[in-house]
Amino acid sequence: MKIAVQLAWKIIKEKRKRAFLLAVSTSVAALLLFTSYFFIHSLNTSMTAIDGRLGADVIVVPSGMGMYAGENVLSSSVSKVYLDEKEVMGKLNNIEDIKEISPQLFLHTISTSCCGTDGDFPVIAFDPANDFTLKSFMPGIQQLEADEVVIGVNAGGDRFLYHYDDEIIKEKVKLFFEPFHVKNILFPTGTSADETIFMRLDKARQLIHNVDALAHISSTDLSAIFINTTPHNELFVKQQIERDISGVDVVLGSGLRSKIEKQMLPLKLLSYVMIVVSLLLTLLQVITLFSALIRERQKEIGMLFALGVLKRHVYQLLLCEAAIVSFIGSSIGVLVSLSVLYDRQTLLYMIFQLPLVFPDLKTTLFISFFTVSTITICTIIAALFPLQSFFSREPYEVVREGES
Amino acid sequence: MITFEGVNKEYWLNRKRSIKALKNVNFNVNEGEFISIIGPSGSGKSTFLALASLLDKQTSGEIVIDGKKTSHLNDGERTNLRYNLCGFIFQFASLLPALPVIDNIMLPLLLRGEKRSLLEKKAKNILIQVGLTEEHASHLPYQLSGGEQRRVAVARALLKDPPLLFADEPTSALDEDTARDLIHLFHKINDRGTTIIMVTHDKDLAQEGTGLYEIKAGKLTSIMV
Incomplete structure (x- = not known):
């Protein structure tokens, strides 16, 4: 086998044009396959991530705001009607089947320039210690300090870092007359959360006392409370809340998840079709x-x-x-796809307007390995077909036909 | 060494039409002989050579090589017999264009699992025997002349010291001097005990052998023994 590989390599090096053609063909197939699989994986990761945000089994909002709760969660656009924390949180803590509670407070939509990006950015406060809605979109969000904010990718997120004298500098943003360090950006969500600025709830409550624009908010106000329940008890908890707490609307989260899943279905289907087409194309191209x-x-x-x-x-x-050329070709295809995908990440969010969390290094390596192996195996299978037709004939027949 | 017993070869053009390339051929060649076979184009010379070297199967009759009946051998057994007994020089040099001369010479044995280190020295010696130099070893086939390419093909055929050497029009497309050198080389090989069966349409060249046969319309006749 070793000698076959050595001889094959010599032949490839000498017959570069021939090898180049085959490599380009497998490269294109690998590019399609990798991109499709990468998209599907990203969408699934995004679904898991968004499950954290939409994974709230139950959402509690001020009375009359229930019909907008979905929009609340999806878009972060919230009303100026508030819940009273003292009254609501105390009672929620007494309900046994509640597992996690994550409160959020909408402060103000502020017109400012964030990391060189001008716009109207909603400012939302949350409690990092108890959060389960945003953490999927930014690992380490629990360590957010009082003088720090996390920004959405469209709130100047792609420019929050810059280089100066070989040092990486993080941007600052002035909110309600106070400077905040931009700690990090959220993974893009494809929702209006991408334009939002998030700060700590305790810091927001300090600001309420000092800023006129926030004077209408009291120090115990909340805009929405996201709740995770023990398994299969969402309805029970909803009923408990409705019975125990007045002046609130209670919404189940499951409907919102399916809404997003439906939104993603066409893209998922397209990716599956691309996978099948790219594999078929590879087979046909290599056979030909x-x-x-x-x-x-x-x-x-x-x-x-x-x-x-x-x-x-x-x-x-x-x-x-065939295997060596295909391996080289498909590896190039994967690298090209990977570079383009990462280089144009922001553009992709803008095009698809959907949550798209890219896989981590380990998963990316796995997808790359899967793509290269699949294309190489397909090439070997495809190469077998024309070879078979020769091997069923007498050697003399093959020689004579080759000479003619 | 090789015996043909009433061998026929028929090629089917379609279900109804066929061409009889060889008709009831009886032939015997002993060890150490140098047999020439002449005949016009399309007479069946190459078909005869293909059957004798187990590159093709007869339609009927028996071919015995080195005491073994070959009509019932399977593909693998025929290939092994060919590998162990036969060397082949084609009408064209038929070298792999992407491999250097030395690899072309060693290729069949390398693929069969023989060690490169053991073969390389022998291959270079044979290159010299066939009138080339060690420097030619690293050349690619296109860097050689037609005559040199043919010598490489001879070296390839001789590397495993085959007791039987088949040559199909070995001097075609070669100039007179190169053709003479090649035939001189054949005599040297034959003197070492290698049996040679050469097919040619050149009557002068055919006289070089120890035996001469003619094929006409698929029938083999002995002209000189």
């Missing part, structure tokens, strides 16, 4: 190319038979060639 290449080399193959080389050795030599 290899048929032509084998026909061109018919005399060589016949000569090898005549010199007493066994069919399995000829298989080995030719399949090694």
Whole structure:
């Protein structure tokens, strides 16, 4: 086998044009397959991430705001009607089947320039210690300090870091007359959360006392409370809240999840179709190319038979060639796809307007490995077809046909 | 060494039409002989050579090589017999264009699992025997002349010291001097005990052998023994 690989490599190096053609073909197939699989994986990761945000089994909002609760969660646009924390949180803490509670407070939509991006940015306060809605979009959000904010990707997020004298500098933003360090950006969500600025709830409550624009908010006000329940008890908890707490609307989260899933379905289907098409294309391309290449080399193959080389050795030599070229081609395809995807990440969010959390390094490596292996195996299978047709004939027939 | 017993070869053009390339051929060649076979184009010379070297299967009759009946051998057994007994020089050099000369010579044995380190020295020696130099070893086939390419093909055929050497029109497309050198080389190989069966349409060249046969319309006749 080692000798077949060595000889195959020599032949590839010498017949570069031929190898280049096959490599380009497998490269395109790998690019399509990788991109499709990458998208599907990103969408699934996003669904898991968004599950954290939409994963609130129950959402409590001020009375009359229930019909907008979905919009609340999806878009972060909230009303100026508030819940009273003292009254609501105390009672919620007494309900046994509640697992997690994460309160949020909408402060103000502020017109400012954040990291060089001008716009109207909603400012929302949350409690990092108890949050389960945003953490999927930014690992480490629990460590947010009082003088720090986290910003959405469209709130200047792509420019919150810059280089000065070889140092990476994080941007600052002035909110309600106070400077805040931009700690990090949220993974893009494809929702209006991408334009939002998030700060700590305790800091927001300090600001309420000092800023006129926030004077209408009291220090115990909340805009929405996101609740996670013990499994299968969402309805029970909803009923408990409705019975125990007056002046609130209670909304179940499950409907919101399915809404997002429906939104993503066409893109998912398209990606699956792309996977099937790219695999079929690879097979067809390689069969066509290899048929032509084998026909061109018919005399060589016949000569090898005549010199007493066994069919399995000829298989080995030719399949090694196909495998090496395909491996190189598909690796290039994966690298190109990966570079473009990461380089144009923000553009992709703008196009799809959907949550799209890219996979981590380990998963990316796995997808790359999967793509390269699949394309290489497909190439080997495809190369077998034209070879089979030769190996069923007498060597003399192959030599004579090759000479003609 | 090789015996043909009433061998026929028929090629089917379609379900109804066929061409009889060889008709009831009886032939025997002993160890160490140098047999030439002449005949016009399309007479069945190459078909005869293909059957004798187990590159093709006869339609009927028996071919015995080195005491073994070959009509019932499977593909693998025929390939192994060919590998162990036969060397082949084609009408064209038929070298792998992407591999250097040395790899072309060693290729069949390398693919069969023989060690490169053991073969390389022998291959270079054979290169010199066939009138090339060690420097030619690293050349690619396109960097050689037609005559040099043919010598490489001879070296490839001789590397495993085959007791039987088949040559199909070995001097075609070669100039007179190169052709003479090649035939001189054949005599040297034959003197070492290698049996040679050469097919040619060149009557002068055919006289070089120890035996001469002619094929006409698929029938083999002995002209000189």
